[in-house]
Amino acid sequence: MMVDYPQIASSWLKQFGNFLESGDVASTVSCIHAGGYLRDILVFTWNNRCLHGHSKTAAYLGDTLAAAAIAEVKPDLRAGLAPEYGPLTDHLPLRAVSGGFTFTCAVGLGRGYFSLVYANGEWKALVVMLKLEDIRGHEEIAWSDVRTGRREDIEANPQVLIIGGGQTGLNVAARFKRMGINSLVVETNHRIGDNWRKRYPTLALHSPRKMNSMLYQSYPRTWPVFTPRDKMAGCLEQYVQSQDLVVWTNSRPLPHPTYDVAAKHWTVVVDRAGERVTLTPAHIVVAAGVLGAPRMPNIRDKALFCGTTLHSSEYHGGKSFAGKRVVVVGAGNTAADLSQDLTFHGARSVTMVQRSGTWVVSGSSMRILMERMYPEELEVDVCDLMTMARPLELMRRVDKATEAQMMEQEKETHRGLREAGFNITSGKGFLVLFYEKHSGFWLDFGCAELIRSGQVTVKQGVEIARFTEDSVVFTDGSSLEADVVVFATSYESICDTMRGVFGDSIMDQVGPVWGVDGEGELRGCYRPTGHPGLWFAAGEFYQSRAFSKQLVGGFSLLCS
Structure with missing residues (x-):
């Protein structure tokens, strides 16, 4: 036709x-x-x-x-x-x-x-x-027309306090600046980018550079396709300077901010490098990610263990574990990265403990898909618009309709993993797992081959029940000698972590953050949370680029 x-x-x-x-x-x-x-x-x-x-x-x-x-x-x-x-x-x-x-x-x-x-x-x-x-009245204005104002004015009386100076918080702050809204970012680390620098050295983004652009600032063509840890950290630090953002490092809000319903503003005390500063912003945006504090399981007889136990957030590279017998608890993206890094650095053995199924797709396949969504010849905001125009509920149906095709495409990778005892889940694709659970998947950049070749072994369908002096004992009664146990067991909800800042009375009014509602829209992010003046920004670079402006709509004539 x-x-x-x-x-x-x-x-x-x-x-x-x-x-x-x-x-x-x-x-x-x-x-x-x-x-x-x-x-x-x-x-x-x-x-x-x-x-x-x-x-x-x-x-x-x-x-x-x-x-x-x-x-x-x-x-x-x-x-x-x-x-x-x-x-x-x-x-x-x-x-x-x-x-x-x-x-x-x-x-x-x-x-x-x-x-x-x-x-x-x-x-x-x-x-x-x-x-x-x-x-209307808050249109983005050209950089040459941005009112520089005085930094002291913003610091003394910010309209918005942004908690978190990672890529999400900085994208939100840059958007607000262009819309004439004064915002102050507080970051607990000593330097912007430390949230990346403190992680393992071989860490890199699993999505191509175009998808991970910051607002108003694309990467040069010479930038690596998959951005390494230290380049990402340096990029964020430079972004604060190039976008002229107001950021306090080594700073955090102290418990417990109060909200004045009549005056429509918060009173919050910020610890700024040991100095207490009281601020009265109209809005607080929590941009500390969807994940909160590290989740460590409470396992019996842990004190008996003579080896090392740590959460993946404390893992700074496999070099110090050369020659060690390492158990990695978890089977998602982080567990795969750590297992690969430990093998590369000469661990004596690496065992991945997989409790339930995991969805795995090759990094090369996902790169092709992502680069079609974000081709080099199109502007990032155009790609964001087209991505936004695909409802998650529709993409769920696409995932279901194309599952057999995807499984066929990945059959060699999946066959090798299954033969090694790894449980491949099906029925939910990457987008659904990302938006619903933020876990349960990994994009493969080499770990699957290590499992297939036996360099990384899999203990499937069990959890660690207890420790001995030199081993872990699983729920099926079997045991494994170990020198190091790394818990890649994710993190608690940011809502639970923020209870320590805002208190139960405020957080009890806040609905779930992340996951999807009955219409397939993200819950609690870039939309009303249930408490006036309190907002959450989370997700990948796309979400903070595309939806940061929507926060201002939710503010509903903030500056009027």
């Missing part, structure tokens, strides 16, 4: 735009496939929503469309957003006409993206996403 995709996109968008502008709910919904999705990022409400099917979409728009005052719907013809015709995903035969658009709404300017599929003789939107791009 010959497809005049520019005409199809233009005709559909004109019709859809007219219906939006006229406030005609039924006609607007008719432009969407019966099984399609409407994703709303702060256009119709001060929240992120994803509606599936005509009835839910109509009910939602019936309450919100008129007040949104959509107008001036126009195609966005930037590279990557001009109409295109091709497969909806790499693995599905379903083809779609996709493109971007711009519009105005009651509170500012918006951008959108659609994917149209052909059904019953008509082109309908399988997905249409509308997001608030700029709040």
